[in-house]
Amino acid sequence: MERIMELVSADGNAYGYRKLTVALRRDYGLIINKKKVYRLFRELNILRPQRKVNSSYPRKLAGNRIITNSNQLFETDIKYGYIAGEDRFFFIQSCLDVYDRSVVAYHIGLRCEANDVIRTLQTALFKRQLFKAQTKSVIRSDNGPQFISHGFEAACESFGVEHERIPPRTPNMNAHIESFHRLLQDECLARYDFETYSEAYEAVTEFIPAFAICRRLSFMRKTRQNRFRSEKFVYNFKNEVSMSKRELVSKLRGLIRELRIPWLY
Numbered sequence: 032m033e034r035i036m037e038l039v040s041a042d043g044n045a046y047g048y049r050k051l052t053v054a055l056r057r058d059y060g061l062i063i064n065k066k067k068v069y070r071l072f073r074e075l076n077i078l079r080p081q082r083k084v085n086s087s088y089p090r091k092l093a094g095n096r097i098i099t100n101s102n103q104l105f106e107t108d109i110k111y112g113y114i115a116g117e118d119r120f121f122f123i124q125s126c127l128d129v130y131d132r133s134v135v136a137y138h139i140g141l142r143c144e145a146n147d148v149i150r151t152l153q154t155a156l157f158k159r160q161l162f163k164a165q166t167k168s169v170i171r172s173d174n175g176p177q178f179i180s181h182g183f184e185a186a187c188e189s190f191g192v193e194h195e196r197i198p199p200r201t202p203n204m205n206a207h208i209e210s211f212h213r214l215l216q217d218e219c220l221a222r223y224d225f226e227t228y229s230e231a232y233e234a235v236t237e238f239i240p241a242f243a244i245c246r247r248l249s250f251m252r253k254t255r256q257n258r259f260r261s262e263k264f265v266y267n268f269k270n271e272v273s274m275s276k277r278e279l280v281s282k283l284r285g286l287i288r289e290l291r292i293p294w295l296y
Contacts, residue, residue, distance in 0.1 A: 048068045091194065093195040096169070102128065102161060104169050106172070107124065107127070107172050108172065108173060111123070112235075121228060122141070123138070124143050125208060125239075126170075141228060152190065169192070169193045174197070
């Protein structure tokens with residue numbers, strides 16, 4: 032404690048506990064970490080006053096919700112992929128409806144900033160025609176810099192959307208979008224070594240619509256069993272191994288048209 036007081040009374044008057052830790056190691060050869068210095072500072076009552084940050088948008092923690100219909104809760108998160116040929120990453124931000132598990136909107140780019148996240152949310156609300164709805168969706172996210180930015184909070188307020196954030200280190204509270212991104216990683220990103228950004232963009236934009244069609248068919252099987260026979264939804268993929276992704280998506284869309292479900296296409 033004597034050496035700490037010597038430093039504080041000399042050149043270390045304006046130092047915080049981290050800088051004083053470095054000074055104690057350098058000047059006195061002490062083996063001490065910053066936590067010990069912080070505890071000593073607190074005992075001596077010489078800690079510098081901390082700056083208080085007053086947020087314009089108070090944080091709202093996510094809680095358990097009972098979802099009974101579409102458009103009640105959207106989950107969003109950011110996933111990154113690697114472009115081996117260019118030795119850089121690209122970003123995928125998805126917005127998923129928790130009830131029907133469909134990807135309502137997404138963003139793909141070499142960067143993902145607050146403005147990109149705002150555009151994705153705006154697209155999701157526009158696609159579901161929620162701008163004029165009396166009750167709008169709740170958007171749930173983690174605590175990434177894009178989602179805690181003032182710009183995103185202001186956009187949620189202007190759109191009339193309630194934004195809630197999960198507590199740190201609790202990805203299970205954002206489980207649906209995390210599950211989708213795991214499928215995206217295993218079934219798309221991990222299968223290819225992308226040489227260019229255009230190859231990565233094409234692969235992801237082909238995977239997401241195919242995933243959406245399969246999810247919706249599965250959803251219809253569970254919710255409309257009395258109207259359609261489940262055999263119509265069974266598709267034999269073994270005979271279509273040689274088909275390209277684009278042909279497969281076209282085939283699935285044709286199946287949907289046969290079933291005459293307009294809202295799916």
